[in-house]
Amino acid sequence: MSRGINTRCLHLEETEGRFDNYGALSYPIYQTATYAHPGVGQSTGYDYSRLQNPTREQLEKIVASLEHGTDALALSTGMAAITLLFELFQPGDHIISEADLYGGSIRLYDHVSKKNGYEFTFLNCAKDDIEAAIQPNTKAIYIETPTNPMMNVSDIRKISEIARKHGLLLIVDNTFLSPYFQNPLDLGADVVIHSGTKFLGGHNDTLAGFIVTNKEEISEKLRFLIKTTGAGLSPFDSWLLIRGIKTLGIRMEKAQKNAIELASWLNKQKTVKDVFYPGLPEHPGYAIMKKQARGFGSMITFNVDTKEHALLILKEVRLIKYAESLGGTETLITYPTTQTHADVPEEVRLKNGITPCTLRLSTGIEDVEDLIAELETVFAKLEKE
Numbered sequence: 001m002s003r004g005i006n007t008r009c010l011h012l013e014e015t016e017g018r019f020d021n022y023g024a025l026s027y028p029i030y031q032t033a034t035y036a037h038p039g040v041g042q043s044t045g046y047d048y049s050r051l052q053n054p055t056r057e058q059l060e061k062i063v064a065s066l067e068h069g070t071d072a073l074a075l076s077t078g079m080a081a082i083t084l085l086f087e088l089f090q091p092g093d094h095i096i097s098e099a100d101l102y103g104g105s106i107r108l109y110d111h112v113s114k115k116n117g118y119e120f121t122f123l124n125c126a127k128d129d130i131e132a133a134i135q136p137n138t139k140a141i142y143i144e145t146p147t148n149p150m151m152n153v154s155d156i157r158k159i160s161e162i163a164r165k166h167g168l169l170l171i172v173d174n175t176f177l178s179p180y181f182q183n184p185l186d187l188g189a190d191v192v193i194h195s196g197t198k199f200l201g202g203h204n205d206t207l208a209g210f211i212v213t214n215k216e217e218i219s220e221k222l223r224f225l226i227k228t229t230g231a232g233l234s235p236f237d238s239w240l241l242i243r244g245i246k247t248l249g250i251r252m253e254k255a256q257k258n259a260i261e262l263a264s265w266l267n268k269q270k271t272v273k274d275v276f277y278p279g280l281p282e283h284p285g286y287a288i289m290k291k292q293a294r295g296f297g298s299m300i301t302f303n304v305d306t307k308e309h310a311l312l313i314l315k316e317v318r319l320i321k322y323a324e325s326l327g328g329t330e331t332l333i334t335y336p337t338t339q340t341h342a343d344v345p346e347e348v349r350l351k352n353g354i355t356p357c358t359l360r361l362s363t364g365i366e367d368v369e370d371l372i373a374e375l376e377t378v379f380a381k382l383e384k385e
């Protein structure tokens with residue numbers, strides 16, 4: 001990759017010097033379901049949009065370039081991406097997974113994958129002995145780092161060495177840092193997952209998902225699967241993603257700057273008991289983050305002193321929106337217990353550290369003074385209660 005990441009968010013090196021599409025800087029939306037053929041056995045290279053669409057392809061090339069992959073597939077949502085990827089496995093296969101994971105992924109495991117005959121072992125991949133959990137039928141290790149929502153950090157390079165030694169696939173959900181801050185394929189992962197709904201799209205206005213790989217054999221299987229199962233991203237949503245990615249770098253930098261300020265501010269509040277942000281030097285994952293990522297991101301999880309205070313904060317915020325999702329221009333506050341992680345069994349939630357006092361912030365790109373001013377007002381109300 002010769003060019004810097006901000007340049008690659010805007011330009012595809014392979015089309016440089018060409019003036020396709022009348023030189024349009026905004027890639028056209030090919031809103032077509034099908035393509036006419038010049039004759040029998042002939043094709044323009046495009047047959048039907050479930051298989052190929054130029055707008056989706058443009059987006060896929062950009063995302064592959066950002067993640068240093070050889071292929072990227074754009075799907076209708078992050079969950080569609082994970083679901084498609086899991087079609088690589090067979091009944092009886094065993095997968096080692098991070099226990100603290102996006103709630104939707106756990107729901108998929110519990111209610112779909114298990115029905116399909118897959119077996120799982122859940123670990124805290126930042127701490128537990130992964131090698132000891134490998135069985136003869138183990139096929140893959142699936143991690144998030146930092147995890148959602150508890151922000152545990154695991155060492156991708158170390159885990160990739162274990163995966164390699166035992167012939168396992170290493171899958172990393174890189175949604176929380178985006179390719180701007182972390183490139184798991186460079187650290188030995190085989191597959192990267194993104195919820196494109198989050199930082200890549202970045203504007204809280206569309207859903208998308210990606211699978212990126214640098215292995216030809218995996219890419220071939222996934223291309224067959226997307227054609228067969230049909231969850232490819234629509235042309236218009238592909239265009240929204242292309243547009244969102246143009247500003248990925250400046251959004252990530254600004255949101256991270258806000259997060260660093262907010263995390264240290266939260267750390268000083270009487271109502272706040274714990275702040276989980278890997279950019280704080282006291283965070284147990286800080287050193288690994290410094291080694292494997294180019295930044296710390298803009299996700300902060302924190303515990304307040306009581307459940308009542310957690311609920312009051314959600315009720316009182318106005319500028320900060322009480323909403324699910326993350327990674328967009330607007331700051332969101334989420335209650336994992338009843339939102340993102342509601343379908344995770346309570347005992348599992350508590351074991352992972354998600355309590356009724358846990359809140360998750362996705363800092364946006366507002367003026368941080370305004371975010372702090374709002375929280376100051378809300379916290380002052382709590383202290384008066």
Ligand SMILES: *Cc1c(COP(=O)(O)O)cnc(C)c1O
Nearest residue numbers: 077078079102148175195197208
């Ligand atoms: C949101 C999210 C997903 C699921 O993505 P959707 O686009 O909502 O389907 C997967 N993993 C992580 C880490 C997420 O935050």
